[in-house]
Every structure is written in structure tokens, then in C-alpha cells.
Amino acid sequence: MKTVRISFWRRLLDLISPRLCAVCGQRLTVSENCLCARCNLHLPRTGFQHDAYDNVMARLLWGQIPVERVAAMFYYEAGSETAKIIYDLKYHDQPEMGEELGRMVAREFTLAGFFEGIDAVVPVPLARRRQRQRGYNQSMMVAQGISDVTGLPIFGHVACRTVFVKSQTSMGRWDRIDNVSGVFEVRNAEALQGKHILLIDDVMTTGATIISCARELQKVADVRVSVLTLGFARS
Secondary structure (H helix, E strand, O other), X not given: OHHHHHHHHHHHHHHHOOOEOOOOOOEOOOOOEOEOHHHHHOOOEOOHHHHOOOOHHHHHXXXXXXXXXXXXXXXXXXXXXXXXXXHHHHHOOOHHHHHHHHHHHHHHHHOOOOOOOXXXXXXXXXXXXXXXXXXXXXXXXXXXXXXXXXXXXXXXXXXXXXXXXXXXXXXXXXXXXHHHOOOEEXXXXXXXXXXXXXXXXXEEOOOHHHHHHHXXXXXXXXXXXXXXXEEEEXX
């Protein structure tokens, strides 16, 4: 009976306020979430979850931070359909999109055993000023969706940004690294000790933000870090 009731309300809401695909803008069916079946099928998936210890994204972090598994769901390219997904998530007040994409990546990556042995997920924090502007942290939304599927706890208050930094959109790799150097701080080291944590962000380009945040987390004793993002920008 409960399933029928949910289906009825979903159909009614879709009739009153149709949900649209985040990529093509077409109306979603009752069984679709965030992306229509066609756009989901053509999403440029990386497949990194099947080789999470050695892939092009992981190699970008080698020599910068000790890292375990590294993966992204899809390839990101400026001006592309995947760029639109990330842009809408960050700037168009669509936190629910982050949660649904988090659930999507969790379901797919669980099949590859990506989450085995991980103790908790840690979203990359936003500066307070930035979070007030957006109303939410997009990485936290993705983490919430992952937690919904995997049952992993979210450690949302173990790290924070201590300063507000300017946008990195037009910066090169080394400028990005300088821009976020020293901006993160661990607030609850005891909760992290001995844990294997999964650091969550929306997209990784040069890796500067991930590297800076991971370096602070790894100052805690016996912490291991894996990385998961929605998008990965190929250089």
C-alpha cells in the first residue's frame, strides 16, 4: 500500500510541477530522477571505480598526498553537458540534484566494491561566506546521497575552511594550489584517528582543493584518504 501511495503522489506532483532532465531539459518520467534515461546512458562515465588505485585521476595526486582509491563518475569538460550539471548544482539552487547524483554514483560504485573498508565520508567544506551565498554545500549534498545508499556516516564537521578564497575558474594549476594552500583546518581530530575516510567533492580539475584538504586531514594519526568526485576534468 505504501508503494502505491508514493507512486500516486509522485505522479500528482509531476503533473502539477513536471521535473526536467538536468541535461536536455526534457520532462522526466515517474521512474527517472535528475537525468532522463537517454542522457544517463550517454553520460561520459570514467569507469575509474574498476581500477581505483591506478588511473589517470589517481596519478594526478601521486607525489602530492598519500592516497588510496580515487575515482570520478564522469568526465568534465567546460561547456559540455556535464559542465551544465555541475554549474546547475553549484549556482542554480538545486541541492536535490547533488543528493540524487550522490545516490547514483553510490549505486554504481557499490557494484565495483569501491566503498569496502571505508569508515566515513567527508565533504570538502565551503567557506562560510560561500555557503551563505549558495545556501548549501554542494559536496555535502553529494555526500548525503552517497550516505543514503551506503549507510556510511558523514563527518561534516571534522574540517572547515578558515578563509574565503577567490574563484579558481580561470587559474592555472600552480595558481590554484597557492590559492587554497593552508585554507583548511581540522576541528575534530579524535573522530578521524585510525579511520579510512572518503573525501567528497563535486569536480576535480587540477586536484588543488583535494590536495590541500587531504593534507590537513592526514596530519591526524593513522588516517587514510580515498577520493570520490562527480566529475574529473581531463587536461
